[in-house]
Amino acid sequence: MERRTFILATGGLLGASGAGHAAPLAALAVPTLAPATALRAASFERLVNQTFNVYASQRGVAMQLVAVKQQPSAAGHEQFGLTFSGAGAGLPSGTYTVEHAAIGQVPMYLEATGAGAQGASYRADFNLLT
Incomplete structure (x- = not known):
């Protein structure tokens, strides 16, 4: 078999083998990011003393x-x-993904600030254009 024929034949096989995986990859869920209007101090003030999920990995x-x-x-x-x-x-x-039902998922930089009676303490600072 000629080199050119071999390369063309195997290239076609590689392309065909990847075609079956395109649909499942396209169906992957995209995280719901919070709209910019949700990232205001007033939005977070309503959520004081509520629980947020912070994702460092899958858990x-x-x-x-x-x-x-x-x-x-x-x-x-x-x-x-x-x-x-x-x-x-x-x-x-x-940087972690912080999630709450009221704001969706928001990537935030959390700065560890120490430990207290309630556990580890973290700070996130915002400087937004209005």
């Missing part, structure tokens, strides 16, 4: 929103911070 960790702290902001900006607490082993500072 979520339950955390409670403890406080929303408004920061002085210039016109056209909104600055605020969220404080979360959670029981169990502390997560390292990093």
